[in-house]
Amino acid sequence: MLSIATWNINSVRLRMPIVERFIKEQSPDILCLQEIKCQEHQFPFEAFRALGYEHFAIHGQKGYHGVATVGKVPFRDFSKHDWQDNGEARHIGVELTDPAHQGVIVENVYVPAGGDIPDREQNVKFGQKLDFFERMTRWADAIDRPTLIVGDFNVAPLESDVWSHKQLLKVVSHTPLEVETLQRFMDAHGWDDIGRQHIPDPERYFSWWSYRSKDRKANDRGRRLDHMWASPELARQATGHSVHEYARDWEKPSDHVPLITEFDL
Structure with missing residues (x-):
């Protein structure tokens, strides 16, 4: 068994x-x-070593962005793509190297949020986000290994992935253009959305709530921005998936909550 969290x-x-x-x-x-x-x-x-994590792959930068993968099982650095095309630290990939899981690839990505205006001409950040996905899509076309890609995609694609489909149609993260762009990325490799395999649409599934919400639980204005997608052969080995929503209520929380998928490899 292998458990992976994002x-x-x-x-x-x-x-x-x-x-x-x-x-x-x-x-x-x-x-x-x-x-x-x-x-x-x-x-x-x-701090991680004290918790039993001896393996690290870090792609960081000063004060912003950055991704890290830590493990109790061994892995090696596998890839480090600049899908933003501007030097920002938004991706790190590892290959598991222990005999039980050898050859599995875990890609960790932080997609740009895209600013506030869903228009490429008016908002450079929105165009960068779309271009980021297009570069990922070209990369996904060539994948030939069992691969899991996880992280903050900053898109909630399904109507049940947001608190109000109607009110968020023109809000960055749930616009039709972003959803279509994300779907092209999914189709490029035939990814399976593990989260929705285990929590089927139209069940409520959120992973992010704004810090601006005064009463998160009462308003529950969440979105599913975090994802775990797998190559079809790897997805078939996923035995469980969980959303740890309670972490949003811990002291000094992140605005996102962790997800875990278990595999029987």
């Missing part, structure tokens, strides 16, 4: 106490973090 942590050093709490409660074999907001030399390696 979590946009929104500063790993600031939120190390809740990362530690999550690890002690769930103990995933691999944890993929996005938005670590630190350079590699600033990453809290010793």
